[in-house]
Amino acid sequence: MSQRRSKRPHRKSAGTDGVDRTTSVNRQQGETRSRRPWIVVGVGLLALFATLGWWFGLFGVSDRQVMHWQATLSVPPVDSGSAPTLVKLQDKPPGHIGIENCRGCHQDKYDSFVKTAHFQSFTMADRLAKLPEASVVHQPTSRTYSVENDGDAQWHVETLLDPEGEPISQTRRRMDFAFGSGIHGITPAYEVDGWMMQSPLTWYAEGVGWAMSPGYEGNAHQAFERLIVKECVFCHVGQAQPDPQNELRFRVSEMRISCERCHGGGQSHAEVMTALDEGRDTDVEDTIVNPANLSRDAAEAVCQQCHLQAAMYVNATGQDVWDYRPGETLVANRTDFAIAGDGSHRIVNHVEQLHDSRCYIESETMTCVTCHDPHHRESPTERVALYREACFQCHSNESCGVDLAVRQDRNRNDCSECHMPSLPTRDVHAALHHHTIGVFDDQGRPRQNKQSGPEGGLNAILNQDTLSKAEIDRRRAIATIELSVNDPAFQPAQDVLVDASTTLMQAVGEGKADRRMRNALMLLADQMEQSPVAQQMARTLIDEPDNDALRSIALEILGTEAFKAGDNATALDAFERLVKLRQRSNDYYILALCLRNAGDDDGSIQAAETALRLSPDFIAAHELLAFYFQDNDPEKAEAHLNAAETLGRIQTTSH
Secondary structure: OOOOOOOOOOOOOOOOOOOOOOOOOOOOOOOOOOOOOOOOOOHHHHHHHHHHOOOOOOOOOOOOOOOHHHHOOOOOOOOOOOOOOOEOOOOOOOOOOOHHHHHOOOHHHHHHHOOOOHHHOEEEHHHHHHOOOEEEEEHHHOEEEEEEEEOOEEEEEEEEEOOOOOEEEEEEEEOOEEEOOOOOEEEEEEEEOOEEEEOOEEEEOOOOEEEEOOOOOOOOOOHHHOEEOOOOOOOOOOEEEEEOOEEEEEEEEEOOOOHHHHHOOOHHHHHHHHHHHOOOOOOOOOOOOOHHHOOHHHHHHHHHHHHOOOOEEEEOOOOOHHHOOEOEOHHHOEEEEEEOOOOOOOOOOHHHHHOOOHHHHOOOOOOHHHOOOOOOOOOHHHHHHHHHHHHOOOOOHHHOOOOHHHHHHHHOOOHHHHHOOEEEOOOOOOEEEOOOOOOEOOOOOEOOOOOOOOOOOEEEOOOOOOOOHHHHHHHHHHHHHHHHHHOOOOOOOHHHHHHHHHHHHHHHHOOOOOHHHHHHHHHHHHHOOOHHHHHHHHHHHOOOOOOHHHHHHHHHHHHHHHHHHOOHHHHHHHHHHHHHHOOOHHHHHHHHHHHHHOOOHHHHHHHHHHHHHHOOOOHHHHHHHHHHHOOOOHHHHHHHHHHHHHHHHHHHHHO
């Protein structure tokens, strides 16, 4: 799903005397992106982002009132210890029956499958308490993260330290869920107010232990503000259903990846088999899918739905990843794009690596299950023999250039150790087998050339011959624009960007642009500071049904532009709607300013306090509250001013 790239500039002051009843704010220079030949990010917009503290996500405040300003907040802290409600196993999608109903007839497959990594990829948090306690110092942001076990519960605690090492604020969350099988790692998550949020800490196997989660290594990470949406859990849970009131929320209806993720809904199959057992006829069509009976592309799609994750994907019009159904090819649902020339080794890029292998290219039958049995978890010894047997379908002992005795002594004649070596990944603390089958050089790089594709552009990883030219152009244009806006590592050539934008603009002019196309144009116009175009596209998105993810971005743009223009009524309406769709500290802070401008001081105070509850280091929110409390509650005002001053010193020291 398209999102705006998180920009986390320094938190700056809103003014020495707080914020008056205007929409003016002090503008300070924040973080900037690299300037592009035709995309110029103006300093005015970036300065506004700096002042408003451009963050994503959700923070919590400690339920132990250890910090002075936290103890003075008038609104009670969010309860982070209530029972999670986001797992509703009875709410299965139509046509699905769950693994326990498959078990009755397939007990042997069930007994084997529950031992696999797929089955363990998402659980409740009980298993976390078996992991050791730890403390992790994140030096770039002057934070300490600790893991505390309390019986069957595990708590993750963030403590923000001043330059002298004294605590300023503390955030404490009880973990409710665990992502990952544990083979390479486990990332905890928690629920608050109906949202699923990720912890900044991940437990890594292979001797690493607790460390920062992927994406948290630098000085601009999201702390406890990273929201998990249903696209994020696609590859970890069996089924997830969106909240009908807000698609950015969801409930897990089947915790485990199991039978129906690969074979399709089992209800019709169960009905047909029951009728046969009872000796009666039925008109029900058995729609169960056996991947062994599918074409190569459709069979591989069953695995690719999760094990293909490149730089960007674009769904077919009106679909999301959850609309994929076993039996289809993946390109019927989406196209995954890789940045041309990017040969990096990541946690999930097995498919693009395999497709770059001579073994795969020259075979008509090779798929994931040539080497992997999805129903069985092999022991290390079994795995060596299984992989070697797969290789020997085309090769032999004699075809290897290394003497057999040497191979036996070196690695038990394990073909994969040399030709698919286990290498460190770029994005997590884990080593995984490289899936480009071949000969590797001394630096661990496959000697065959990586498919380059158009210079400065994107490669579609899977064959798109079944799609129309218009759909191919649509998906590539959306991917090019959205990735250029959201990923500073993607530096497309100017003509590639021009072609992409032209495709989208022509579709708008012809009245054929779907909402994802309009969203891409909106992001591009916003990036280029073409406010009228950005607002025009945003207005087309804010009232479309089943569109909460894009609606939130559109409301953000409309509200921010209205705020800058002094149109407080429009800005207030946008941010009042926005805080109902998502929980981000910056949204509440701007809402506080809008309410202040509208004369609603009580509402403004509550919104500013919520911003701090979500993000304790929000300097401008501290200063706004100090302004409010300076006359009637000097102690509270002083607490917020002291916090703001100390946070400012941290920023000066860190940057």
